[in-house]
Amino acid sequence: MRHGKGRVLVSVREHAWLTTEAVAPSLDRAQVSESAFDHLCRLSETFSRGGARLAQVEGRRSLKLDGFVGVVQTPCGTVLEIVPKHHAIGGSLGEARALLCKLIKSMLDLPTRNVGQAPLQLFDAPLSEWVMSRFLAELDSVVKRGLRFDYHRVEEELPFLRGQLNLKAQLQQPPGKGHRFHVRHDVYLPDRAENRLLRLALDKVRRATQQPESWRLAQELSFRLAEVPLSNKVADDFRAWGQDRLMAHYRGVKPWCELILNQHMPMAVAGDHQGMSLLFPMEKLFERFVARWLRSSLAPGVDMRTPARSKSLAEHQGRPIFRLEPDIYVANGQQRWVLDTKWKLLDATNRAEKYGLSQSDFYQLFAYGQKYLDGKGRMALIYPRTEVFQLPLDRFEFGGGLSLEVLPFDLDQERLLGAERLGLPHRTVRLAGAATLNDESEQLERCLSHAI
Incomplete structure (x- = not known):
């Protein structure tokens, strides 16, 4: 599929196969040019040196992508879009794009009012274009309200x-x-750290975007920011970003500026050629989304840490060794919970293969339970909800009062199914309007069950 002048868009899901041979294109298999294939192999080697894996190369003609999502633009003009695989059966590109945008918004910790489904579903373009359009919209708002001098x-x-x-x-x-x-x-x-960073991000967007509307807005904003020099010390300028009330109208554009200038995720990559590449580890996006949802669902005053880092597996020469870091630790008085998120598609119908669960994950949760819960309490492994994993599995017992729940998280409805099994202290919901006590209790119960 062509994407702008001289560019080819290839859209696949994570864990898809890419090959230089001719194949019927799908979200799980696609053909790329030899130059794009070579670029991905070099990029994968760079990731491997950093302790991560972008792809598994199979010979000289094929590679299998790993658990990264986002966009990679190669020097030859190929735009590789990698979207989440959150359906065991089927699933459309539009749905996957909308989900990825929602996860990134949650990662940026944007206000809930900015997270709208309709604009995401109508935006039929790769992730990078969506990010650039959001940055331009926020920057346009800043310029209209006035730059700080x-x-x-x-x-x-x-x-x-x-x-x-x-x-x-x-x-x-x-x-x-x-x-x-x-x-x-x-x-x-207007020569301030914030404006210098915005000008640098704008210059990058203006050269990279292939959307006519975004290009026109970028050109207009470039004229408005013509007096502002480009930032040449990005990290220092971000540290100098003002937080006072006079800079309040800059808050909306900052996360998009950080994203474009590759300051948000350690695996975001920037190419030397014109264009923009953004890659995110999918398990981190899922973990942050679930953690943010849970934090908003818990009652005020409940202690929640993401992740917890206070315990270690053992001590050696009087010092802790092998630190244990559960994704989510919740404490409310004497009650404590440990929750871990896993971005993996389970199959609740396949008991023979243990539903796709990993024995090493159970060892890990058992260690968390011993150290954080003193061997007694409730824990949970949270996986994405799919067509073949729609309800919680039966409880797993470690013995001694330590148990583990395996729960599905519905990313579309944004709720954790089976959360009531954990007994977490959730927020109280106030209902408007008059009702009888029984009706009010029933409404409250339905509302809470939907919230969790």
């Missing part, structure tokens, strides 16, 4: 007096230039 001290030589005379430099003025004045004065300029 700062005073900058300037020392220069002028034919007239302005500001303060630099007496030392003036006395050193050579003969014949007595009519020139060395002065110091303040200039009110």
Whole structure:
């Protein structure tokens, strides 16, 4: 599929096969050019040196993608879009794109009011174009409300007096230039750390976008930010980003700017060629989405840590070794819970293959239970809900009062099925309108069951 001038869009799901041979295209198998294949192999080697795996290369013609999602643009112009595989059977590209956008919004910790399903489903373009369009919309809002300016001290030589005379430099003025004045004065300029970063991100978007609407808006904003220099110290400028109330209207654009300048996820990659590549480990996106949902569902005052890092598997020479880090740890008074998320598609109908569960995961949860719950309490493994995993599995007992629930999380409805088994302290829901006590209790019960 063509995507803009000279670019080819290839859309697949995670764990898909890519080959240089001719194949019938699908979300699980696709053909790429030899130059794109070579670029992906080099990129995979870079990931391997960093302790991750982007793909598993099979010979010289095929590779299998791993658990990363996002967009990779190769120097030859191939745009590889990798979307989540959250359906065991079927699933459309539009649904997967919408899910990925929702997960990224949650990762950026954007307000709930900004998360709308309709705009996501109508946006039929790769992830990078969606990210760039959101950045441009937020930047346009900032520019319309007004850029923040700062005073900058300037020392220069002028034919007239302005500001303060630099007496030392003036006395050193050579003969014949007595009519020139060395002065110091303040200039009110938009040269701030925030504006420099926005200008750098805008310049990257303007060169990368293939959407006509985004390109036109980027050109217009470039004229508006023409006085702002590009940031040449990205990390330092992000640390200097202002947090005072006068910078409140900049808050919406900051996460998109961080995303475009590759400051959010350690596996985001930026190519040297024109274009934008963004890759995210899918298990981290899922973990953060579930953690954010759970935090909003718990009662106020409940302690929740993501992840917990207070326990280790053993001690060696008086020091802890092999730190244990469950994804989610919840404590409410004397009650404690450990929850771990796994981005893997289970099959609740396949008892012979243990539903697809991993024995190493059970060892891991058993260790969490011994160290964080003192060997007694309730734990949960949370997996994405699919057509073949729609209800919680029967409880797993470790003995001694330690048990484990395996629960499905519905990403479409945003709810954890079987959460009532854990007995977590959830928020109280207030109901508007008059009702009898019995009706109110029934409504409350339905509302809570939907919330969890």
